[in-house]
Amino acid sequence: MTEVARSTTAARSFGVETYESSFGGFEHPRESLPNREIDYAKIYASDDFKELRSSARRFILPMSLLFFLWYLTYVLLAAYARDFMSQRVVGSITVALLLGVLQFVSTIVITVLYLRFARKHLDPRVEAIRKTAGVADK
């Protein structure tokens, strides 16, 4: 429970946009930094941001398509290829069971790949952009 209080400093750095009424953010006005405009258009047009955006999309979209198609293949096999799925691999373990467990394995592999990708290619770029924009790091 000690971790609960840990992020208050981080929290303060988020108060860049001070109280925006539509979000009901009146709770702790004193914790917010002075009102400062963020030039989103400038950040959006910057090369750093364009790189971040395309790099994220290049990983996320194909990977999403991949796991979805892989899952769909598995579902269609389970529904329509019963003979294939019922073959024994070792002892009483069937192809179906093996493919099912492989779905778990692929989920974990994709999770690990994304974590590594994000740490290597996304987080440093985000940090650089935040620094340029004058926003304290997360």
Next chain:
Amino acid sequence: MSMDFAAAPSTGNAALNTVVFGAFVVITLYVVYRVSSRGSSTADYYAAGGRFSGPQNGIALSGDYLSAASFLGIAGAVAVYGYDGFLYSIGFLVAWLVNLLLMAERVRNIGRFTMGDVLAFRMRQRPVRAASATSTLVISFFYMLAQMAGAGTLVALLLNVHGKTGQAVVIVAVGLIMVFYVLVGGMKGTTWVQIIKATMLLLCVALITVFLLGKFGFSISALLDEAASNNPKGNGILEPGAQYGKNELSKLDFVSLSLALVLGAAGLPHVLMRFYTVPNSREARRSVVWAIGAMTVFYLSTLIIGYGAAALVGSDVIQASTGKENAAAPLLAFEVGGTVLLGIVAAVAFATILAVVAGLTLTASASFAHDVYANIFRRGKADPRAEVRVARLTAVAVGVLSIVGGIMANGQNVAFLVALAFAVAASANLSTLLYSLFWKRFNTSGTLWGMYSGLISSVVLVFFSPVVSGASTSIFKGVDFAWFPLTNPGLVSIPISFICGFLGTILSKEPTDSDKHVEMEVRALTGIGAKGSA
């Protein structure tokens, strides 16, 4: 193996079950009371001030997601139908990749308290928030009704309360405790309830699994053989099709269900809302990673527990018992660990219902107070104190509604409601969230078309399906007004919402709000300007 085993757990151990469950309630009530800040800020009530860490929130996410249906239902389905029960687990788990890759970090950066925050960001606020709140309330209500109705069955099974009145009293008690968690604890208290419950659940299933594997000399093949020899379907339980393979229609139904499961998780409002309880998007990412880890352990364990129940208890005994399939895990617990383990499993199952319903109540109350009251009625100028007051009142109303609904639905077969909630989430919410995040041209009209078409088509298709009328398992058995053959609408309603969202966008002349779109993209990826946790 005799029928004594089926009878024993529902007679001799009710007192012990009650004591273990009572201990859980006392401990969680104490924790909720201790952590409650008693503050009236919206950030505290809705999002625990964003002060949970990724791992904490990840465990809580799995707590929110693993309902009693997952625990008792999947283990039971594996024990009786074998492999087909496992198919659920896979859909439930793979679905989290949608959250990891596409949702969690963006939702954390863009929104603040509700799904409506994200959807309405660059759209016209009032209509989009109204749509988003409608879908949130519908999903929460379906999901909650299924949990509460299950509570009655579980009471009969585990506490030996067989009279309808007695079960009603227990449902009322469950409802009151749950409302107390939400009112006193807000998001912080509810999150701790989830963490405690998820830890108990995971420890419980992991220990039983290790025990089972040990019993069969760590040979999964031996376990499977024993399961097959104690199930009338024999080796059929090691292959797909025992439940869904009957005919072409049932196969198509299975494909439809699978689609709804894999695409639904990322559109569940109570899951999305959890991403606001962490300070930033990196912690949101860690949350999902921890949740995936916890759920991998859980779903693989339920597979072993299901087959283990078939092997040690026998499918016939399970089906002949009071709780039918749902009794598989408790009966197995009694078989391997006697009354004590049964008491623990019973308490965990109860705690699961309690915690999941609390999470749903909080989500429904947040959506009503934040989207409807503060942003539609008060046009974004609500006093935060008043907003929290509205949220608390809504929580009480939702609690009363779920108690009444639970008592009325008690004994009805309403398990389909969970699948329906997933179908609505996959149809109404996922399409619009994805378009909103990744398609610049998407606009207010597209959002409304996408949400309402998905919501209405799912509900209408289920109403005219064999679930409601025309089959031996229908809610209304005597009449037949079913014309839609599938029990799960996903296969049709998901494409409908994507197509309507697309058409609604290109057919309207409303231009994209470029400034807001630019802000949304920058914020989604970098967290600059993201609402933090004051």
